[in-house]
Amino acid sequence: MKDNNLYEKLSLRLLELEKLPGLKNNENIKSHLDKNGVSRRDFMKWAGAMTATLGLSANFTPLVAKAATLSDKLPIIWLHMAECTGCSESLLRTDAPTIDSLIFDYISLEYHETLMAAAGWQAEHNLEHAIETHKGKYILMVEGGIPSGNNSFYLTVGGHGNTGETIAQNASEHAAAIFAIGTCSAFGGVQAAHPNPTGAVALSKVTNKTVINVPGCPPSEKNIVGTLFHYILYGTLPALDAYNRPKWAYGLRVHDLCERRGRFDAGEFVEEFGDEGAKKGYCLYKVGCKGPYTFNNCGKNRFNSHTSWPIQAGHGCIGCSEPDFWDKMGPFEEPVANRLFNTPFNGLGADATADKIGVGLLTATGIGIAAHAMISKFKNPKSDEE
Amino acid sequence: MANKRVVIDPITRIEGHLRIEVEVDDNNVIQKAYSTATLWRGLETIVKNRDPRDAGFLMQRICGVCTFSHYRAGIEAVEDALGIIPPLNAKLTRTLMNQALFMHDHVVHFYHLHGLDWVDVVSALDANPAKASKEAFKYTDLPIATGEDELKAVKTRVKEFVQRGQLGPFANAYWGHKTYRFTPEQNLILLSHYLKALEVQRDLAKLMALFGGKQPHPQSLTVGGVTCVMDLLDPSRMGEYLTLFKKGAEFIERAYSADVLMAADVYKDEASVTSKAAVMNFMSHQSMQLGRNEHLFDAGIILNGDLTQVHEVNEDLITEEATHAWYSDNEPLHPYDGKTNPNYTGMKAMKTVGANGEMVDSKVIDEKGKYTWIKSPRYDGKAMEVGPLSSILISYAKGNKRIVPLVDAFLKKSGLPLEALFSTLGRTAARMIQAQAIAKHGLETFNNLIENLKVDQETYSSYKIDQDKEYKGRFIGDVPRGMLSHWIRIKNGVVENYQAVVPSTWNAGPVDANGVYGPYEANLVGLKVQDISQPLEIIRVIHSFDPCIACAVHVMDTKGNDLGTYKVEHSFRKVC
Numbered sequence: 009m010k011d012n013n014l015y016e017k018l019s020l021r022l023l024e025l026e027k028l029p030g031l032k033n034n035e036n037i038k039s040h041l042d043k044n045g046v047s048r049r050d051f052m053k054w055a056g057a058m059t060a061t062l063g064l065s066a067n068f069t070p071l072v073a074k075a076a077t078l079s080d081k082l083p084i085i086w087l088h089m090a091e092c093t094g095c096s097e098s099l100l101r102t103d104a105p106t107i108d109s110l111i112f113d114y115i116s117l118e119y120h121e122t123l124m125a126a127a128g129w130q131a132e133h134n135l136e137h138a139i140e141t142h143k144g145k146y147i148l149m150v151e152g153g154i155p156s157g158n159n160s161f162y163l164t165v166g167g168h169g170n171t172g173e174t175i176a177q178n179a180s181e182h183a184a185a186i187f188a189i190g191t192c193s194a195f196g197g198v199q200a201a202h203p204n205p206t207g208a209v210a211l212s213k214v215t216n217k218t219v220i221n222v223p224g225c226p227p228s229e230k231n232i233v234g235t236l237f238h239y240i241l242y243g244t245l246p247a248l249d250a251y252n253r254p255k256w257a258y259g260l261r262v263h264d265l266c267e268r269r270g271r272f273d274a275g276e277f278v279e280e281f282g283d284e285g286a287k288k289g290y291c292l293y294k295v296g297c298k299g300p301y302t303f304n305n306c307g308k309n310r311f312n313s314h315t316s317w318p319i320q321a322g323h324g325c326i327g328c329s330e331p332d333f334w335d336k337m338g339p340f341e342e343p344v345a346n347r348l349f350n351t352p353f354n355g356l357g358a359d360a361t362a363d364k365i366g367v368g369l370l371t372a373t374g375i376g377i378a379a380h381a382m383i384s385k386f387k388n389p390k391s392d393e394e
Numbered sequence: 395m396a397n398k399r400v401v402i403d404p405i406t407r408i409e410g411h412l413r414i415e416v417e418v419d420d421n422n423v424i425q426k427a428y429s430t431a432t433l434w435r436g437l438e439t440i441v442k443n444r445d446p447r448d449a450g451f452l453m454q455r456i457c458g459v460c461t462f463s464h465y466r467a468g469i470e471a472v473e474d475a476l477g478i479i480p481p482l483n484a485k486l487t488r489t490l491m492n493q494a495l496f497m498h499d500h501v502v503h504f505y506h507l508h509g510l511d512w513v514d515v516v517s518a519l520d521a522n523p524a525k526a527s528k529e530a531f532k533y534t535d536l537p538i539a540t541g542e543d544e545l546k547a548v549k550t551r552v553k554e555f556v557q558r559g560q561l562g563p564f565a566n567a568y569w570g571h572k573t574y575r576f577t578p579e580q581n582l583i584l585l586s587h588y589l590k591a592l593e594v595q596r597d598l599a600k601l602m603a604l605f606g607g608k609q610p611h612p613q614s615l616t617v618g619g620v621t622c623v624m625d626l627l628d629p630s631r632m633g634e635y636l637t638l639f640k641k642g643a644e645f646i647e648r649a650y651s652a653d654v655l656m657a658a659d660v661y662k663d664e665a666s667v668t669s670k671a672a673v674m675n676f677m678s679h680q681s682m683q684l685g686r687n688e689h690l691f692d693a694g695i696i697l698n699g700d701l702t703q704v705h706e707v708n709e710d711l712i713t714e715e716a717t718h719a720w721y722s723d724n725e726p727l728h729p730y731d732g733k734t735n736p737n738y739t740g741m742k743a744m745k746t747v748g749a750n751g752e753m754v755d756s757k758v759i760d761e762k763g764k765y766t767w768i769k770s771p772r773y774d775g776k777a778m779e780v781g782p783l784s785s786i787l788i789s790y791a792k793g794n795k796r797i798v799p800l801v802d803a804f805l806k807k808s809g810l811p812l813e814a815l816f817s818t819l820g821r822t823a824a825r826m827i828q829a830q831a832i833a834k835h836g837l838e839t840f841n842n843l844i845e846n847l848k849v850d851q852e853t854y855s856s857y858k859i860d861q862d863k864e865y866k867g868r869f870i871g872d873v874p875r876g877m878l879s880h881w882i883r884i885k886n887g888v889v890e891n892y893q894a895v896v897p898s899t900w901n902a903g904p905v906d907a908n909g910v911y912g913p914y915e916a917n918l919v920g921l922k923v924q925d926i927s928q929p930l931e932i933i934r935v936i937h938s939f940d941p942c943i944a945c946a947v948h949v950m951d952t953k954g955n956d957l958g959t960y961k962v963e964h965s966f967r968k969v970c
Contacts, residue, residue, distance in 0.1 A: 090435050092944050093409045094458020094610040100592070101599050101609070117562045121406045125510045125567030127933055128402035129749035134566050161738050164432045165411060167401045169741045169757030172433075198437065198455040205436035205736070226458060226610055281616050282481075282854025286623050311608035315600045321607030321614035322621030326451060334452065339445035341616065 082240065083146040085138050085179055086120040086189075089172045090163055090199050090208050091152025095190035096122045098226040101312055102233050115236070118146065132166045135175075139182055147239065148183035149232075150176060150211050153192040153199050159207030173214050180215035185239050187220050188212065189232055191328055194221035194251075201334035212252070220245060221252045223304075225328035230309040231257045249303065251331060262299035262325045265307035268292065278322075286322055296341040297324025304329045397425055399746040400926050401756055403432070405936060407507040409459040410943025412902070414932060415746075415758060416918055422926055427911075427918035429902050430759050431947045434720070434736065434767040441892045446472045446859065446884050447617050449892065453880065454611055456894065457945045461610035462495040462602065463873035464894065464945070467880040469615045475867025475882055476617070476859065481852035482686065484619035486843040487605055487626060489683045490635065491612065493836040494602035496682075497642045498595055498609075499874040500782075500829040501650060503940045505591035508822065509584060511934040512657055514574040515564050518581035519553050521545070526579035533659075534652035538645060539590040540583050548586045568928040575660045583656075587649050594645045601638045604631060619854030626847065636840065643833035646826075654826040658808040658819055665922060666931035671816040672916035673777050674699035676784035677707060677900075681872035682832065685842040690796060690835055691828070691872055694788040695773070699816055701791040709870070711774040712879070714895065718761075718904035719769045726772060726906075729881045729893045730866075739764045751927040767947040770903040770912060771895055779913045780876030780900045781939060786824040787815065796835050800827050818917075821938040861887040875942050876900065898946035901939050914939065 052069065059069045086096070117123065118138035119131075126134055138146060155162035156173045163172035180186055188194040188211040199208040212219040222235050235254055238246050246254040263269065271277070271291040278285040278295050291297070302325050310317040318325060327337035337344070403413035411433040417426040441452045450468030457464060466488055473480060523545035530540035555561065576584065599609040605622045606612025614622040625631045661667040675697050682690035694704035715726035722737040741757040748754035759765035772778075789797035804827060805812060814820060859865075865884040870877070876897030883891040903912040911919070914936060923931050 088411070090433055092455055092458040094455075094461060097458050097461070097599075097610045101596055115562075118565075120563060121404055122409070123506065124406050124563045124565070125515070126565060127404065127406045127567075128929070129754075129927075130566045130568075131404055131406050133749060161740070162434045162736075163411065164741075164757075165404055167403050167746065167754075167756040198440065198452065199435040201440045201452075203439065205439045206434060208435070225455065228608075280854070280856065281621050282619055282623060282852065286621065286853075287627060287851070289624055312600045312603040313596065315603040316607050316625075318607035318613035321605065321612070321625060322623055323607060323613045323616065326613065334440075338448045340451055341447050342445075 083116040083118045083138060083142040084120075084149060084236075085118050085135065085146050085183070086149045086151065087172075087176060087179060088121050088165075089150060089152030089154045089176060089193065089211075090206065091190070091192050091197075093122055093151070094226040095151040095193075095232070096120070098229050098311075099189075099232050101229040118142070129167055132168075135179070139179060143182045145184050146182075147236065148179050148186045149189050150179075150186070150193045151189050153196045153208035154211060154214050155199075155206045156209050156214050157207065162206040162208075176211060177214055180211075180217050180219075183217070185220070185245070186211070186215070186217055187222055187235055187239075189222050190227055191223040191225045191333070194219075194223040194253075195331040197225070198334055201332075218245060219252060220248065220254060222257070223251075223253060223329040223331075227329070228306065228309055228311050231305070253303065253329070257305050258303045258329065260303065260305065262302045262304055262306055262319070265305060266299055266319060267307060268319060281322070292319060292322070292324040294343055295324055296326075296339065296343060298327035298330075298333075298337045298340070298344065299325040301337070301344065302327040302330055302333075398753075398926065399744060399758055400923075400929060400932075401746045401758060402929055402932060403430075405933065405941065407510065407937065408941040408943060409457060409945070410898075410941065410947070412936075412941050412943045413759075414914075414918070414936060415761075416923075416929075416932065418923060418926055422923045424918050424921045424923065424932075426761070427915040428759055428761050428765060429768070429904060429912065429914040430766040431768045431902065431943050433944065434947050435944065436736075438892045438894060441889050443888050443890075445887075446475070446882070446889050449882065449889055450615060450617070451613075453892075453894065456896070457942055458610040459499065460495070460873055460875065460942055460945060462491055462606070462612060463878055464880070464896075465612065465615055466492070467869040467871065467873075467878055467894070469617055470869040470871075471867055471880040471882045472617045472884070473867070474869060475865040475884055476857055478618050478855050478857045480619045480855050481850070482846050483626065483843065483850065483853050484855075485683055486685075486839050486846065487620045487622065487853070488615065489839045490836075490843070491602050491606055492682060493639075493832050493839065494598055494609075494642075496832050496874050497646065497829055497836075498598035498602065499940075500825050501591055501598065501642070501645065502595050503825065503874075504650060504654070504822070505584075505588050506595075507940065508934075508937045509588055510564075510567065511930065511937050512574070512661070513576060513581050513584045513588070514569055514571070515552065515567075515581070515585060516556065516569040517574065517576070517578045518585045519549065519556060519578070521549060521578035521582035523549060523582065526582045529577075529579045530583050530652070533655045534648055536648050537583075537652060538649045539586045545582050545586055548589060549582060552585060568930045571928055571930045572924050573664055573666060573930055573934075575664055576656075577660075580656060580660065584653060587653060590649065591645070594642060597638050598642045601635065601642060604635050604638070616854070618857055619852075621853070623851070623853045626843075626853065627851065632840075632844065636837075639836065639840070643836070646829045646833040650826055651830055654823055655804070655807055658804075658810060658823060661819060662808075662810065662814075666934050667819045668814065668817050669917075669921060669935075671699075671779065671783075671818075671820070671913075672919065673779045673911070673913045674816065675773070675776050675778045676787050677773060677778040677780055677877055678785040678788045679707065679870050679872045679877050681785070682836075682839075684835065684838045688838075690831055691785045692789040692792045692794050692797075693872075694792060695778070696784070696787055696791060697776075701787065701812070704788055704791045707870075708774075709868075709879075712771065712895065713775075714769040714771045714899075715906055716764075716769045717907040718764055718766065720764045720767055721769070724907065726775075729879070729895055730883075730891075732893055734769075737764065747926050749927055751925070766904050768899055768903050768943075770906040770910075771900050772906060772910070775908070775910075777903075777906075777910050777912050777916070778900055780872075780897045781821065781824075782828045782874070782876070783815065783821045783824040784876060785872050786827050797827070797831060800830055800834070818935050818938040825940070859884070859887050864890075873897065875940050875945070894945075896942070896945040898939070898942045902941060902943065902946050914941075 397417035453468035454465035530537035
C-alpha cells in the first residue's frame, strides 16, 4: 500500500477513535501530559521511536503521537494462563522517557494479576465488570499456554474454580482484538514441549476468533507495546505471516538483522565459547545460533531500551519466537545440521541450504545470500494487504 | 457457630497462581489455613531426555521473575555433575548478574507487589505535599522524589486518575481498610516512590541485560562459563554497569531503606505485621560470591528461633512428600528418589464468604485429601522457612562482618528488638537489608573482576560429555526468595532425571502427613481479620514471603526409579 493512502486511512481511523466516548470523560490526554511533566519534546521523541519501530516513515510521527493520546479509550484485559510472568515483566520494561507511567496512566489496564491492587472476589469482579462494561471494545492480551479439554483442570483461577480455558474463552468471546503475548500463548510454549504433560495449547486453539501472535520468550517490550499501537493506528489486524505474527516485527529473520552477519558471510566463526573468535565477535552459527531460522526484530530493537540482545552477549539465538522451538531448535548450542530433530520448516529447503553453507561451504558468500533470500518465499504470508 | 470458610483466589501481585482458603471463628480469628497452587506445568518431565546443555534454558522458564536463578541453577547443576569449574571471570560475572536480580526483585517486591498492602492510595489524596516533603527527612537525610513540587505533581496526577473513575490497576482494592496505618503524607511519599521505582526497576533490568543480553530471560550463560566476553573486555560496558549499579544502590539507600524504616515505625503495633513467625526454623545457603573465596551471605540452619547456634545443612536430610498434594505417591523421599504422578482430585462446592460478607456459591479444596500442586519439603522432618529473613538471621547469627552492622543499624533506628525480626515485618525488613548489603558491598565483586581481567581473560572451561558415563550433580544456593536446589542425573548423554526444590515450595507447601504446617499456612493460623470480606491482613502476611508459585509447582521422576544409591556430596563446590 502506498504511503499516502495509508496516511489518509490512519487519519480517518483516528478521527473515528476521537468520536468514541472517552472512558475518562473525554479528558484530553495532552493536558495530562503537560500537568505530569512529560514535555512535548520527550513525548514526540518517543512517538518518533515508536513510528520507526512500526516500520512507518517519519512523517507518520504526528499520527502515532495522536494515537497515543487516544489510547485511554482502549481498555486492556491481560490474563495469565500457564506461564512464568516473563512477558508481564517484559511489558514493565517499556522504555523512553516516562513511557511506562504513560502507558500505566493512559491505557485503562482493567485486569492484570501481577499489577492490580485488588485480590480474590474483588479481582474476579474487576474482570467480570471489565468484560461486561467494555463488551466488544476491549483488547485482550493473554500470557501463557492453556491446559485445555480433559486437561483443563491443570489451571484454575478464582473462587468459582473456573479453568483457565473457560476464562480465556469467555474473555476472547467479547474482545475487540486478541493478542497472544509470548511464545506460550502464541504456540503453547515450554509447557507444550514434548511430552506436554499438561496438554497445554496455544490460545488460538481454544477460541474461534482471530488471535494475533506476538511470540518470543519473552517478546521484547517494543514488540508488545508496538503491537498495541499498531492496533490503535490501523483499527484492523496488521499484516500477518503464516504464524499470525505481525510482519512489521516478525517479517525478517534474526540472521537478516544480525550485527555479526558480515562474519557469517566472511566465514569467520566462533568455534568454541571463550575462544579468540568469541572475543572478536565472530559469527555464532557453529555454536548453535538459530538466527537463520528465526523471524524476529531482536537485532534491530534489542531489549531493555536497546541495551543488548543475546547475540551481542555472545550467545546464539535459540529461536524462541518460532513454534515448537523447544523441540525443534535444540540442542541450542549445536548447529541445526548436527542435530536429530526435524527442521522448523520440515526441511523446506532454505534452512537446509543455510546449514550446508554454515557448516560446509563456509565462505560461499554468494550462495549464502541467495539461500537467505529464499526463505521468505516459503513463509507464504496470509496477506500483504492492510 | 461453625467456622466460616473464606476463599481468596487469585492472590494477585505475585508470580503464579495462588489460592488461599481459611476458616475463621465468630471473632474472625483464623483457625485453619490452606495454601493451594492452582497451576501445574511439568517442566521437570519436559527436560528429560534432552541435551544437558539445554537444561539451563528450559529450567529458566520456570520463572520470568526469578529470571536468572533457575537459569544459573540449571547450568551449574550440570557443571557440578560433569565436574567443571568455570573460570573466575565467569563466576564473578554471574554474581554481577545475580546482584542485578536481587536489587531488581526486592525493589519491585516492596513497591509494586507488597507495597499496596501498606499504602492506601486513596488516602494519599488528602496529603499536604509540603508536610509530606518534611516527613521524608525523618527517615533519611537525602530523600528521593519527595520534594514538595514532585509530591504535588504525584498528588494531582493520582487525584485526576481517581476523579475520572477509571482506577485501572488500582480499582476495587481494600482502600480505607482500618489496618492501613500510614498518614496521608506518608502514603503520598510511598506513592511517589511507587512511580519512581517503575523507572528504577527498568534500570536494574538493564543492569542484568548488560551482561545477559536481555532481561527477563538473559541468555549469556553456558555450561562451563559465560558468553559475554566482548562486553567484559569493553571498558565502556563496565562503566555502564557501574553507573546503573550506583543508580540502583542510591535508590535502595535513599528511598527503599527509608521507607521500610518508616513502615517499621508506623506499623509496629499492627498485629498482621508483628505477629510472631510461626515456623521458627530457618534455612539458607551461602550466596553472592564477592571474590575468590568470599560470599556475602552465609549458609546454615536455625532451629526454634535459637540464634545462639547455627547448624550446618546436611543435604541428605531434605525430603519432599505429597500427602496433601495432587500427586499419587505420598511418602517422604529425598529429591534424588522423588516420584510424582499427577493425581488431581478436584474441588467441591460450598458456600463461602463473598465480596460483601454475604455467603456465596463457590468451590473449595478438600482439606482432608489432596489440595495443591505444591509438595511439602521437609528438613529432617521439620518445616523450614527460607528467604531473605533466613539468610539475614543466619548471617547475623554467624557474625557476618558485612551483615551484622546493617541489622544493628536497622534495629537501632527502628527501636525494635532483635526478636521483632521474626515476623511479617521482619521478612520485609530482611529483604531490604539484603538489598542494602548488595548495594553497599556488591562493587567488591565488580572490582575483583576488573583486577582479575588484567591478568586473565578466560571466560569458559572446555568439557566433554561422555555418552557412556553416568553423572549426577546439583546446584544449591540462595536466590531472592530463599534456598533453591536443582538436582540432575545424566545418562547416555541426556538428562535422565531432574528436580528443583525451590524457595516457594518450602514456604507455600501444604500440611504434611504428620500434621506439620508449612510457613504460609502456619503464619495465618491465629491471625485476626478485621473484615473477612476484605482480608487485607491475610494478603499482607502472604506477600511478605514474596510468593513465586510457578517456581514452586514442579514434578519429579515419574518412573519412580531408585535413585537413592547416589551419595550426595555436602560441600557446595568451592571457588576455583
